[in-house]
Amino acid sequence: MNWTIDPPAEELEVLLEAGILYRDAGGLDHARDIFLGVRSLAPSSEIPEVGLGTVAFQRGNFAEAKKHYLRALQRNPDSAWAHAHLGEAELFLRNKPEARVHLMTAQRLDPGGPFGHMAQDLMTLVDVVEFGS
Amino acid sequence: MSVTNALTAAYTPNYSIDQIMQTAQAPKAAGFRRVLGGIVGGVGNIFAPGLGSAIGSMISGGINTNPGLGEAAQYLELQRNMQNESRAFEAASAVLKSRHDASMSAIRNMK
Numbered sequence: 308m309n310w311t312i313d314p315p316a317e318e319l320e321v322l323l324e325a326g327i328l329y330r331d332a333g334g335l336d337h338a339r340d341i342f343l344g345v346r347s348l349a350p351s352s353e354i355p356e357v358g359l360g361t362v363a364f365q366r367g368n369f370a371e372a373k374k375h376y377l378r379a380l381q382r383n384p385d386s387a388w389a390h391a392h393l394g395e396a397e398l399f400l401r402n403k404p405e406a407r408v409h410l411m412t413a414q415r416l417d418p419g420g421p422f423g424h425m426a427q428d429l430m431t432l433v434d435v436v437e438f439g440s
Numbered sequence: 441m442s443v444t445n446a447l448t449a450a451y452t453p454n455y456s457i458d459q460i461m462q463t464a465q466a467p468k469a470a471g472f473r474r475v476l477g478g479i480v481g482g483v484g485n486i487f488a489p490g491l492g493s494a495i496g497s498m499i500s501g502g503i504n505t506n507p508g509l510g511e512a513a514q515y516l517e518l519q520r521n522m523q524n525e526s527r528a529f530e531a532a533s534a535v536l537k538s539r540h541d542a543s544m545s546a547i548r549n550m551k
Contacts, residue, residue, distance in 0.1 A: 316550050323547040331540075354546050361543075388546045421545040425538040432531040435524075 314348055322348075326358050330365060338362050353379035353386045360392055364399075372396045387413045387422035395429055403433065 326341035342358035349355065360375030376393035379386060394409035406429075413426035 319550050320547050323550060324544075327543050327547065349550070352550065354550055357546065388542055391542065421538065421542045425535070425542040428531065428534040428538045432528075432535050435528050435531045 312348060319345055319349055323354065323358060326355075330358075330362055335362050335365055351382060353383040353389055356382065357386070357389050357392055360389075360396070364392070364396060369396050369399045373400065385416055387417035387420070387426070390416065391422050391426040391429065394426060398429065398433060406433065 322341055322345050326338045326345070329335075329341060330338035339359060339362045342355045342362065346352075346355035346359070356375050356379035360372040360379065363369075363375060364372035373393065373396040376389050376396060379389040380393065383389065390409045390413035394406045394413060397403075397406035397409060410426040410430050410433075414423045414430075417423035417426075
């Protein structure tokens with residue numbers, strides 16, 4: 308028998324929010340497990356993949372975070388959220404030119420929205436804090 | 441407390457709050473800035489590893505110890521560095537807030 312689980316979007320939202328809360332509270336293993344679970348339930352969505360990237364970023368593993376963001380962009384090339392986070396990861400990997408490209412892409416895709424705003428704030432940070440190279 | 445003692449206190453991992461306060465009141469606040477840079481760097485790293493270090497080093501490394509500069513010039517330099525720190529904190533704070541807002545918005549758009 309072929310079982311298909313298709314949970315409602317509201318339930319996935321609750322799971323993702325729990326993942327974000329765990330991540331921000333420092334429960335990175337729990338956050339990763341939740342995002343992995345949501346990725347299994349919604350394999351076509353880029354959102355849990357970006358969540359996994361943010362967990363790797365929080366661990367200080369920027370290269371791993373970048374891989375997740377690139378995977379997210381494979382699923383949705385127009386994801387402003389993924390572009391903003393990829394720009395952030397590039398910034399911490401000291402790839403300023405690449406960071407600017409992705410941050411500007413996020414701003415273009417979501418002008419005035421929360422993802423474009425995040426990208427704008429990161430651009431400001433680039434100008435204020437010395438990240439090297 | 442002399443500047444030398446203040447710096448020694450700042451570099452000692454087990455410094456006390458009193459030492460920090462005394463250091464902060466020293467004529468040259470280099471020691472306090474080093475301590476503050478370390479503390480703020482640690483806090484910043486909780487949210488974004490690397491960011492805290494960047495800001496922390498900006499603070500602790502910002503003091504001008506060039507003996508050739510006059511006192512007024514040193515205070516001007518100190519003021520400029522403080523303004524830069526303030527801008528860095530504002531920028532980092534804005535990023536943390538917008539990151540959270542973006543996360544929440546992405547979740548709401550989950551399909």
